[in-house]
Amino acid sequence: MSLTDEVALVLRGARVQNRVIVSLIIRELGARFGRYYFGYIWLFIEPLLFGSVIGLIHYMRDRPTVFGSFEFFAVGYVMFFIFRGILSRAPTAIPANRPLLFHRLVTLPDIFFARHMIEFFACSGVLALMLAGLYVVGGSFPESPIQVLAALVLMTLLSQGLAFIFASIAEAIEGAARVLQVFTFLFMPLGGLFFLVEWLPDWAQEIVLWIPTVHVFELLRDGQFGSRFRPIYDVSYLIGWIVVTHLIGLAALRITRERLGVEKALSS
């Protein structure tokens, strides 16, 4: 096969995969939110509502910090929502979509890509809306929107790599899905949503900086109000996590895909 043939083959594959993912996105939207337009609004309301409530609670009870509690917690929560939304749905992603695999074109990663894109665009939309709203009511505009966007992308990719692994574990071990969901929930206070690394004593900084999402939150806050505190993060560490989780996760999905066939044959 000549080089041009190979390039043509890869391009055709990319076109097909793109088509598959787009059709899965439309299907998922239709099924998750119903045929009523209210459903699509709900996609935005959910993180907006949760983010706002958490922001408000902190706004009312907190010691005043350098920046508004609402800006800090509400925006941070939307970021956490990506992580939570992707990972809490990961264990059911495969069982819920198994019949789709009867179409040769559909691969396991496609199913995840489609879901994650929905999550990314919904949360980015909410975040943009929230930041714009805050600006209108007199808050400060993010100092670097690019950094905020980068944090969104990195959070989605990190969650994606972990979702591949979570889904594979849930498929391999019965009952693991519950444990993973509890883990995602318990992870909330550690993930970086509620603190700045700067606030912690040195020994605690050492520990939390092992957690990849802490770097995402620091990056987000650097973008929001970087000149008002000392952000501590390392994007290359985060990218390392993304690459490693993707490699492990995609390999695990491959093994999972082969095992799926076995189970089906034994049960039928």
Added chain:
Amino acid sequence: MSLELIDVHKSYPMLGGRRIILAGANGFVARGERLGILGRNGSGKSTLVRMIAGVEAPNRGRIKRSMSISWPIGMGAGLKPTLTGEENARFIARLYGKREDRIVDFVADFAELDEYYRMPLMTYSSGMRSRLNLSISLAVDFDCFLVDEALAVGDTRFGRAFEERILKYGLILISHSPAMVRRLCTRAAVLDQGILTFYDDIDEALATYNAL
């Protein structure tokens, strides 16, 4: 334009050893041919179908597809129960890169669902669901249809219309009913104990099958 099986092996781990589904199958199906595959329950027909459809890999050997082959019809197509028949038809059209309106109209005409076409799938009877499934697959227009006979259409008006149409295409029909194979196929193969044997003469295949 064909389907080719080259030394295909398939087995599964099982309690106390491996269960052999295929021990080195070879075969060739040209475009437009209609092949029936006969096998007793549990002979591994469904696994063979999944391998032909390309959704499960053989342990060894190759399956070459140079014509378009449908998904295994009769095994579920990933249609969502909360979506309407029409929305599901649209989904399949998008997935296979076909013109949506053409597929939606074809299914509306062919599936005899009337107002149910715009109702969620979960309100359908099993007969309606299989009419939708079959109609959508016909609309996508494959070179070769891969059909598991477990189709609850039987000898109905729809069943006859479907059979009439499928005779214009290539077909691989998986069945344990000799009558259906005789009606729809031009060749037949028998799957038994890991061996897939092809017969050019249907009567010979049926005789072998009946003697199993």
